Amino acid sequence: MQALPIFFNIAQRPCIVIGGGDVATRKVGMLRKAQGEVTVISPALGGELQTMLAAGEIQYLAASFSPEQLTGACLVIAATDDTAVNEAVSVAARRLNIPVNVVDAPALCTFTMGSIIDRSPVVIAVSSEGNAPVLARHIRSKIETMLPAAYGRIAAIAGEFRDQVKTRFSTTQLRRRFWEEVLNGPLVERVLSGQEQAARDLLDELLAKSEDAPSRGEVYLVGGGPGDPDLLTFRALRLMQQCDVCVYDKLVSKEVMELVRRDAELIYVGKSRDQHTLPQEEINALLARLALEGKRVLRLKGGDPFIFGRGGEEIETLMQHGVPFQVVPGITAANGVSSYAGIPLTHRDYAQACLFITGHLKDGTIDLDWQAMARPRQTVVIYMGLVGLAQICAQLVAHGVSPDMPAAVIQQGTTHKQRVVESTLENLARDVAAAGLKPPSLTIVGEVVKLRPRLHWFTPGA
Ligand SMILES: C[S@@+](CC[C@H](N)C(=O)[O-])C[C@H]1O[C@@H](n2cnc3c(N)ncnc32)[C@H](O)[C@@H]1O
Structure with a gap:
């Protein structure tokens, strides 16, 4: 990764667009959507921008570019067809530490915007870091077809209940679980079918009956396969994305680890020949302890947990402690590698x-x-x-x-x-x-x- 994906709040903050043509118009539209206070600087202004100016949506400075115009801006976009001007904008913005985007010139940019899927308030941006914009757009269109337009409504309704949920549950873990249960239940269907009030009623009902106490934890003993992440099962992937903590071995590939939920706690228990980072008995006890604390524990192993994986010993300990668990087979090395x-x-x-x-x-x-x-x-x-x-x-x-x-x-x-x-x-x-x-x-x-x-x-x- 060469650029950090961030969502930048520009609402009511000064943004400058250099250029007054069609490309500049598109960029202004985007900045306005995010509620930026846009000033367009250009000797001339295209028709659509003139309409925006007349409607009081933008400000306009009829001038050629000069560096002092950037003072105080939170973001700058150069969208002229003059390479020298675009370069000058980039240099001036960098000197002032103002994030700058120069259209179609990644080398002059300190930020790019990616291909956007807008389901406000859910926004997805796909970037190929300038390597393959067409691929990024292709990915965007695939995601577009997977996400019904009403997904934004789900986020908006969740936003309405955010404070209530925060007051109702004392820990982030409990709040996250509540939302996961809600989003895996009938609420989504209600919103997608236009029954938004019914969805709100359902949320009220669920909030009233949920406990502010950790439910019992559980362990997912998951086979991570021999290395290629495409060989994971659907169930493995689902559980990897919903665990609170992941206890993993040396043999789990970096690419597979990338798919574990980002904010899950990661505990490495090693195990290479003759060099066990944690003895097996301690791993068994660790799994039971974490689950008894109410956590959803992903025990992620290379290959299949039941083929030379000591998975049997681990679940025996869980059974002794009454910890619920499930076992997800993985492709064992013999199958995958051969x-x-x-x-x-x-x-x-x-x-x-x-x-x-x-x-x-x-x-x-x-x-x-x-x-x-x-x-x-x-x-x-x-x-x-x-x-x-x-x-x-x-x-x-x-x-x-x-x-x-x-x-x-x-x-x-x-x-x-x-x-x-x-x-x-x-x-x-x-x-x-x-x-x-x-x-x-x-x-x-x-x-x-x-x-x-x-x-x-x-x-x-x-
Ligand atoms: C402790 S065993 C674990 C086996 C694992 N549970 C499975 O089902 O594949 C570790 C051994 O599996 C084999 N192994 C696992 N992944 C492999 C890979 N990607 N390529 C070759 N051998 C692999 C190696 O022989 C390694 O020493």
Whole structure:
């Protein structure tokens, strides 16, 4: 992000527009909509601006631009077709620390306005930071079609009740919950169907019966998938947007974290191999404690919570404390990573079964069921197997798997940093070390790996 999106209150404050043509007229219209006191400075004035002047809506200075005209302005827009004048306006405004916009010249601007969706008092502005204005307009038109015009009315009615809600509930958390329940209920439909008084009555009713006390908290145990945020489920996203606090692991990608509600409290509980920021028992207790304080706790994990995720242990503790919870499955690394690497886990010709194995036991040893892993016509997927890779490959060969068996290690699968090393059991550890792969990485062993040259489709970073 290179520019901070802000909504700037210009009501009854002096704004200056340099230029008197069509573009200037559009900008004046926008400033007037936001109730700015607009002065237009230009040697000549177009027809529409003259009408506004006659109606007393704007002030006008019939003059060429000079820097002292900007003194006292809260905002300046240059909308002339003279590049030299536009540049002079930009320089003068910057010198006076006045925010300046020069139409179609992002390099001369200290602010831009984006594409606006106006459902006043709800206003949405879409910016591409000058990179792709057409894309910003395209996004705007998509949002326009999603937001019925009456959305502004919902905000206006909510505004009417704001003070009452503030008096009724003692904490921001309780107020926020009240509004969330209201907006997820029938109120929205009433306003959209034009029954505004019925909506007000409903709000009165809800206010009267709501308690000014924290309701019981709950825990959402959510699988955040292997990295690509597009792989989240709808439910995961909904709960991520409504939590009060998010307790998250190392494996949850930055892009997925971006989708957690902005003002939720974030608690990192780490967990990389051998380096647990918080011991598991303390994480379990933390979740229960936060929920018992009345919070909606998002326990966000990489992949799926029930696949090598210790989700089972966490909900056991919640059950002991009587804390309500729900579990939202996520795409586990084996599924996501194999798909993005172009390696089907099963295939009619090569594998009728698939094993998910952890290459790292609680006590740090590798003690696996090698016989089961060495069976033919199956795919073996090994989580957390990078450290013991050489030992795992050697054991598989020792238990009868061909040294030529295709195998691959995929680092940070599904993300733009995905790297894949394809090899054979015999050479995999050497090739992976040479490529310098790091965790999180997943190992796939089986005939299916040889399909990758034909089936891979995902180009990281593209
Ligand atoms: C503690 S396990 C958690 C697994 C997770 N619950 C799941 O369902 O994917 C962590 C291991 O998952 C694998 N893993 C998770 N995300 C991955 C990714 N994007 N690319 C490769 N491996 C990944 C790695 O083997 C990593 O060491």
